[in-house]
Amino acid sequence: MHHVTQIKEFKVIDTCRDAVVINTNIDDYKAHAHFADIRGALECISLINRGLLPKSRYYKTACKRLLTPEQYEGLVERTKEKYININKGVRR
Known part of the structure; x- marks a missing residue:
């Protein structure tokens, strides 16, 4: 038995072997x-x-296969700002 889920324009079919979008x-x-x-799907x-890559x-x-x-x-690449702990590593 296949389980089908609809999310906006995407249909997700969960089979016994894998998931197909x-x-x-x-x-x-x-x-x-x-x-x-x-x-994963x-x-x-x-x-x-x-809107993230x-x-x-x-x-x-x-x-690439799912979209035009x-x-x-x-799609925009995900980037994280570099975290700098200003209290660490500085000794006076």
């Missing part, structure tokens, strides 16, 4: 991606919906 707005067969488990969709090469490839080239180019 399909973009329902694109009629092309290539607009789908396979993930090892449902958590949901994480990738979450990043796409927040994943760091993982596998997830980036999945995003224009949508993919609109």
